[in-house]
């Protein structure tokens with residue numbers, strides 16, 4: 001079915017703004033996009049749907065852990081990463097399966113209400129995979145934590161059996177194996193996971209906090225004690241320190257490659273970002289999670305100055321108040337009002353669609369099927385992106401569902 005939308009403002013997802021714009025779709029696939037003065041006369045026979053507000057592509061959440069949704073309120077805010085992780089592990093051990101599943105369902109409903117259409121889910125048990133694939137497109141990264149080399153390699157060999165047992169009937173959400181982080185996964189295990197991933201989009205938590213920096217460099221800092229308390233003293237002793245900062249260590253392992261979704265970089269320093277943009281990797285920011293766990297924000301200005309492509313994720317409800325990527329954009333905009341709002345919206349749409357390896361989502365480009373969201377009530381003379389991030393009262397409606405294929 002042809003639909004012709006005429007809106008006060010279109011945000012195509014690529015960082016541009018089209019005031020008084022129009023969008024033509026056929027069965028959810030974009031056929032034309034541009035100024036209303038150009039698009040409307042060219043399709044004079046099609047009924048025009050007038051939207052008094054802003055129209056933008058369906059949102060993509062490039063990093064979340066829906067399977068941890070039951071952990072909301074179970075971790076201490078502001079205490080730093082290791083106390084947060086200890087509390088998370090205790091709470092997960094006590095969680096009942098039905099509680100977990102109810103929390104997953106509620107989290108998925110919340111994302112749909114926020115007009116999310118694409119998801120990058122990081123998962124240990126794949127427990128949310130089939131339900132996510134009924135609601136969204138995207139990638140499920142099957143995550144491996146393994147300080148010990150031999151046990152890690154065995155774990156990698158078992159992944160495909162778990163995948164086969166848990167795979168949903170549709171192909172909306174692709175499976176890709178992934179390491180958790182440099183400080184939790186042996187480098188040989190990371191290399192093996194990269195081989196298995198092949199050309200698929202990869203991800204890793206990177207440069208998230210000071211504990212990571214210390215452990216990756218020379219195994220100092222609080223993580224050694226945490227591992228010893230878990231009976232991992234021997235594995236820690238055998239673990240090879242990289243002798244450098246996390247981004248350099250990731251580069252040495254081949255993790256900085258086109259399309260790689262590098263999550264957090266909250267602890268990255270400006271001088272460590274050289275060459276990151278040229279690698280083609282995408283940085284996925286989860287600012288509200290960083291604020292919750294470590295009371296810090298990622299270095300947004302340095303990342304922009306370095307020309308790095310940005311995406312947005314929420315992390316899980318164990319560290320973030322919601323799974324809405326536009327709320328992440330708002331959190332950054334409130335603290336960095338000099339950054340163009342339209343760039344942050346691009347991160348939550350096209351940037352995040354690229355990070356999850358689903359290029360038919362995230363932007364109004366001819367041939368794409370990103371879904372269409374409308375927020376009505378835009379006052380005249382106001383920057384539509386800034387309004388979208390500042391207003392908390394304009395509801396979003398998914399006017400056209402996403403129909404992407406990879």
Ligand SMILES: [Zn+2]
Nearest residue numbers: 122205315316
């Ligand atoms: Zn995460």
